[in-house]
Amino acid sequence: MRMLLTGIIFGALFRAGTGFLQRMIDPNEYSVVQVASYARFARVDAALLAVAGGVTCVALIAAWRMRHRLDVLALGPDVAINLGEDPRRGMFQALIIIAVLVSVSTALVGPLAFLGLLVVSLAHLITPTASHQVLLPSAALVSGITLVGGQFLLERVLHLTTPLVVVIDVVGGVVFLILLLRGRHR
Template identity: 45%
Template structure:
């Protein structure tokens, strides 16, 4: 780890890019961003405290247990989406892309639609949640690994071909899902609508332990790759010249992205633009190219946005709106702003 970090320091010093910080040190970039990270941590803890205590009445044991379950789901999903987006943007070398471009969201919706279409809503709601969660996660990860392993080779342009084919497959999944939704029974469609959109209010408690183990293992694997990710961010040719096995590392990072997205999507449903929102916010706040800093900042921003947003919706608006819709709206605005900014740069 120390040798890899030293390589990163030397490489960053050599690469003359206006977006690269040449003053990064072997501490991972935490020193120059300590104040901002502490501020984000304080805001995240404040949001968590307000969510757990604001407006609480009756038995504290029940309140803390009920809200704690929802909080755990929000934190897990926020962390998974934030990390997967930062990793995906590193591999694709593009700051306006998210893993949803690969068709994950619509594949999830297609799976839900096909299940209700073929078996009916009455049977769908009786399926063991852990079994359904495992099957959906396995299909999503399997799709990603099949796509990545088939399309990625030693050529530099393969990542762009991968993105294009992923986008085309996403359109195909959406078309198939919409076709079945038009043929489905209206009563079953009402149940299907609840399954297709992200919701933090109906999380199955039995899934939290499994999701936490999977996301925790993927996070540890990501932590071991931090120095390598810093090198990958410098570009394919630079990474190869510094001894990085580019194709193998790219496949590994993409598999981790797929695992993060699959678990978070199977747990609460698809959230398309949220990762772009928090990754862009974290990048603008910390201004560091070090992944140790970026991943931590993005995860904290995700917790602040989701926990704070859920608190406002529940305590301020009385559940008059769904958090997923608000997040998608804000993320869509950020996406358009980034597109316009890039187009005019």
């Protein structure tokens, strides 16, 4: 939760910086900055696609090889130590994999603030298990369905020009608040 709150604080800081830029630069130049700050699924840089695919495959293989260790880490630091797993090392390795995957997606389409939280929450809801052998593929499927289905629904069915990232941020923000309130009552 602390890492998530830190991300929200940095997001607010960057939005404040964007608001400052909006007041300081020419409105035409600001519109260029604003378009670049939204995730754009229709304009993926084809030159980055091969590199991103390779880096993503390596990170996914590393995550899959780590799936049993993630199950042990999910039991808590004391239990993980008793089972022979170093929690700090395991969490650091997981964070490296997460950082690589987030950086690849950000390089391809732009920032998506709440997609990870939304996908993990939906994957836990759909597959109520603690096994990462099931959670990792289900989270991948949920994220693909969310992005492709959401884009299709917005553009083809509803005929809206609203960026998908706005909808994901709204729904992800609501899920985040629900998780915070649920955690407070436990």
